[in-house]
Amino acid sequence: MKKKTLALVMTAALAFTALTGCGSTGSAPAAKEETTTAAEKKETEAVTEAAAESEKPAERPEVRVLIKWSESQISNWPVLVDEYNADDSNPVKINLEFYGSEGYDDKVKAELMGDNPPEIVQLMKTTFNEYSANGQLMELTGFLGKEGWNYNKGALAWAGPLNNPENGVYGIPDFANTSCIFYNTKLFAELGIEEPANLEELTNAAKTLNDNGYKAIVTGGGNWCAPDLLAKVQAQLVGTDLLIKAYNNEAKYNDPSMVEAMTIVDEMVKSGVIDKSSADYISDDDAIAEFVMGKAGMYTAHTGMASAIDSSKEDDFEYNIIEKMDFVENPKTSVSVTWGSMWCIPANVKNQEAAEEALAFLFGEKVQKSDVTELGKIVNVDEWNAGLTHPALLTAAEQLKGAGTADSFYLLDMVSSKVLDNMIKGIQEMIQGNQTPAGVLDNVQKIWEEEQAQK
Template sequence: MKKMLMTVIMFVLVSTTVLAGCGNNGGNNKPAGTNNANEATPTPTPTAEAVKAKPFTVSLRHIQIGEAQKFRKAILDDVVAKTEAEVEGLTFELDAVEDSVNRFTKLPAEMAAGNPPKIFDLFGGAGDALKYGAAGRLLDLAPIITELGLDGSFLNLDQFTQDGKVYGLPIGGNTEGFYYNEELFATLGIAQPTTFEELEKAAQTLKDNGYTPFAMGSKGAWVPAMLINTLIGRYAGPEAISGFPAGTAKFNSPEVVAAYTKYAEWVDKGYFTKGELGFEYADMLNEFVTGKAGMMFDGSWRSSVFSDEAQAGALTNKFGFFSMPAVPGGVGDQTFVNGNYSNGYGFSADLTEQELVAVKAFIKNLYSEEMQLRGLLEDGLLPSIKLSADATSKVEDKIVKQVINIMGASGGAFSHFDSTVPSAVYKESEDLLLKLIAGKETPQSVGDKIQAVQDAQ
């Protein structure tokens, strides 16, 4: 992702440009809904009035489970209620499924069988949305975006767009970095790290004083993979992430192996939660908010937890956020951040007329300024559409402001390599990362084995 992307994003967040006056996608996308000259004009989709109002249900798969997701679930519930009220006869049938189970188990099986839910949580990229779209399983949203007047509204649809077709819509954006316990840092005389040396010194000071430096729950390999992805972006450079599938970057290159080496070094030094392979994502958060760990590497989507007394308890509003510092000898622009517009909703290509009316109403209601602003204010979720300056001026959350400032000062953003590489490559990377943590693989063997799978694609 180029520097221009981050410039556009932050310009949108602070400028007085109104939504209706914007005319590009914020990335390098062909504008959603634009047809090639030789393409036929899309057949108009049915309106609510044109469809006989008989009772019907629409299945909706979501991953908003647990206390930490309660704000996003509340927004979804309100969108569902509003859509049901608008579309006569409609009842949504909600199906709550854990993130990794949906992405790696249920949805692939349903796609293979041709019977996915009508609306479902979906990741972008070659391993998910683009693959399912090419197989004919996903609804092309480009004409619907145009019909709803949302052309040019989305900040970035790159990971859902292929050959002018749009196969999903991101619910929001995010970046990843270190949350830290400000109160604990002050007690131990630790300043917020601004260099890699200061970061490692802070980790050692925490360990020496009986605290876990980095809370970690690695039972789900995607959790430590967030940190590995960012270390790769630092050591091998931002271009490495998109370079893996293109062949311009190799997993077994010295730079990528250096990222795995640093992670293994931190494991050996005891910087992560003891027994991390047996702890879930939720366990990691619990260790952090109870003051047992000084830092936690996680996404900006977690920010709402730290201002919520029900979740943060006595440490409410006593946390800060910073991005990964530059690493010694790192390749490329070290101000780049790990940033994504990669998770959202997809829609089945197999819809009745009534279901299509419901899908259009759902999209209209979810991707409104009202709901996107609520996501930013209540959940710390960076919006996926352009918001007016009046809307963003309402942001008061300390960590959300820190995130926005970090993204504004960055040279650009690189995505997760799981959104750029084939599914088999990412699955291998997860398996090998867990073995690296367990001491059953070396950094070099991890790089060599992942690259072998990539070469076989």
């Protein structure tokens, strides 16, 4: 009996061992299979991720654009740049940095002295002259050739330092403005005044205005509009050759021909063509207010001020610019022109290719045509001005056709900032009757010589 019982126990034990062994052998491979699948899954995910990363476009380089203007002056640019940046197929991202005029020149100076300057900077012509002469700006003739833009030859004639024998281009000029006289077309019609074309006719028009209780010409006699008066006459009588010689100390700003040009301005003041109240207008806003309120028949500046007139006038106020005005007989050029501020690439820029891509967009056909239609600007590629509708700017565009000569270049763009400041002060005093034409230019020459002595 004991033997039988023992046999049964052993049989049961063997059966349990066999069962356990089979269960162990069957479940181990299953666990191994699950582990392998998870590892393969992770490996597949890693490969997929790496492939996706490799398919992503490389991050586009950012191009910084330093701008002296306020955003309101080129209000279409941010919209167009946002559209450009949103398109991943474009090679760069453009960042417009609006600083305004206060402290801007110091900001640019510090940036250009650094190791990683912005890709593009906007410079006014007086500071541009200095930077381009010092070798701090990249030469862009090859860039312009590659883009194939048909730029106005007058605009490019001075797109380098004042001493530029090889005619290098160191900046892209933006908007052309003629030095002009705005006039109230309705008032002229009411008083039967024909649009004048020479100084004698202008003097007669001024007399008619004065006799009927109106001021003739008003301007900002305490700011840049004062030397703009001289620029109108100087371009026609003297031209630019003497200005370059004076800049190189080969001639003087108080040369008899310059005194003669200033005397013509002084005679316009004395005869009532330029109203003496202009000397009190430190801001253009005051002179423009007199003009749009109908207190003055004319306002003188350059065509860039049309936007300021438009923002100040009532809807029924109508104006244009005098298309042809000869201040002297046989003028050297029909009109004085400022070809705009300069947009430049620093010579020590890190990514020249990216800078050129951004410059090509900002001054390419799409943006420039928008500048014409949205801002009413005159751009320097004539065929892109077809969208102009503003009466005054259409007239200015006609003026530009005869202004593609070196002598048309704007006086204010060809002197140092110190000389310009002194000229403003002197002409303001002359309008007040406290200075002579020769005295103004004697002081200008003195300031220039002092500036040269400090270099």
